Amino acid sequence: MKIGLPRELGNGESRVSMTHKGVHKLTKLGHEVFVSKDAGAKSGITDEMYKNSGAVILKDEKDVYEQSDLIVKVKPPVSVELNYLKTGQILFCYMLLEKNQRLICTLLEKNIVGIAYEMVRDEQRRKPLLIPMSEVAGKMAVFKGIEFMQSLHGGKGMMLGSITGLAPSEVVILGAGSVAYKAAEIAMGIGCNITIINKNRTRLRTLNEKLLKKGNYLKLSPESVQNAVIKADLLINTIDLMGDKDTHIVTSQMIKEMKNGSVIIDVACDEGGAIETSKMTNHTDPTYIVDGVIHCAIPNLPGVVPRTATFALADATFPYIIKIANEGVHKVILNDAGLREGLCTYKGHLIHKEASRNFHIPYVPFEKTC
Template identity: 40%
Template sequence: MIIGCPKEIKNNENRVALTPGGTLSLVGRGHTVYVQKGAGDGSGYTDADYAGAGAELLGTIEEVYAKSETIVKVKEPIASEYALIRKGQFLFTYFHFAGSRDLTEAMVKSKAICLAYETVEAPDGSLPLLVPMSEVAGRMAVQEGAKYLESPSGGRGILLGGVPGVMPANVLVLGGGIVGTEAAKMASGLNANVILMDISLVRLRHLAEIMPKNVTLIYSSEYNIRQQLSRVDLIIGAVLIPGAKAPHLITRQMLGEMKKGSVVIDVAVDQGGCIETCHPTTHEDPTYVVDGVIHYCVANMPGAVPFTSTLALTNATFPYLLQIAQKGWKQACADNAGLAKGLNVVEGEITYGPVAEEFKQMS
């Protein structure tokens, strides 16, 4: 198979989808690997590293797309890449289709095969290619929240963990999945008062066994969320419905109940966001203010820590990429039902239920 790894061109996206180690494994099995020059720079991998592993280096993203049967990326293609994608080409990356009509329409029109990291399933129903970046994003959300609570960043001037004699910050985490769990662990480890909400009593019971005493677990409902809004300093939105658009748990009207200078971090922004006033931002321009509340909605948070993120991601994605390379995507998906769940768009058809439902008028 001919596999191409282009350099990510989304704003401040410094991760890379294939390491020199992965390249060596693929080339050693007889596959051809094209890597765009500079693709690994942000993650600490040089062109010489890739060449030494057997990759052929290409100077432009256009060359990578033109010569490759399979494209492996980190983030979804952006508008300047749409025209480079051709019929029958296989793309393996994060897509988050439900959050972008333009991207969905472009991939349908291209008649490419789009296998999305975020909807690949393990036998137990978990999402193995979403987990590592969710772990990074959950932990980062607390770091960023703590920073933007500082006065120079426009925040209320609160130290997340407080000090003896002074109350710590109050943190509300919406969603008890991987992102929410990691965020709650980080915030509680910094001595904040944490409230973690979820709609699954089974999940809440499990979290009750592993969370420290400064994490309070509450069933998620509009009433219970409203009860906390006037008290909290930091909200972390961590809601996930696999492949589907996130529900708005905090509306514009509800936002007015929060204190001026408080902060919201919406990690679900890739999927439309769980806070109505959120829209995607970049690491270059990460925040904006609505009703006195600071919004941090960077859509590729792990891109800010590319060394950690690249290794965490490729540890999870490479075994699947190897299956695809060895068998071809059709046979790999036939043999692995969990991998097949990642097929979102196939040769002009939306094949993943939640995305099809979101854009049913296109089907």
């Protein structure tokens, strides 16, 4: 199979979808791999390393798309890349189709097999391709909170954590998954008071045990959220309402009641969703202020630590890539139920319920495409 690794073109995105070691394994099996020039440079993987592993280095991303049957990326294609996608290709990356109507239309129009990292599940029903980046993003959320509280970055000049003789900082985390766990772990480690709020009590109990019963664990309700956020120095949202703009966990009225100079890091980047005042930002222009509260919603927080993020992600994705390359995508989809759950578009049909709901595009179950 011909496999393409294009350079990521998004703002602040320096990750690459596969390491040179993965390329070596594929080329030894007779597959061809095409890599954009400098695709892995900021992840510590040079063009020479890729070339020595058997890859062909191409100067233009467009050429990578033209040469390849399977495109492996990190983030969804940006606007210019939509024109590069070929009819009948396979696209394997983070998709986020519930927020991207233009990408849906392109995938359907070009009959592309779209498989989303974030939807693939393993035998234990976990999301193995989401977990590595969730862990990085959870830690980065606290690091960004520390940064934006500094007066140098427009914050109120407060140090997150605890200092002898002073009350510790208050950190509120919405959600109880992998992002929330790593954020809480870091925040607790520097001495913050932690409050975790989630709808699912079982997830709360699990986190309570993993964090050695430190912190406060609350069932999600308007009252629990209201009472927690008005005390928060740092609010981290990890709950994605999947494009639902009619439901808000933190309302604009709650934002008005938060402390002046407090910080919100919306890891879910659920624009106008879980946090009513949330809108997308980026690494170049990371924050904006609403009612005295600093907001940050960068969709690729791990993108600025590419050496860590690339190797963690590639380790998780490679077994699926080599399986698709060796067996063919149609056979793998039929035989691997976990990978099949990541299927978003197939044979010109949309197989993604939330995207169908959000954009009123017909949903077709996989079984009806066979």
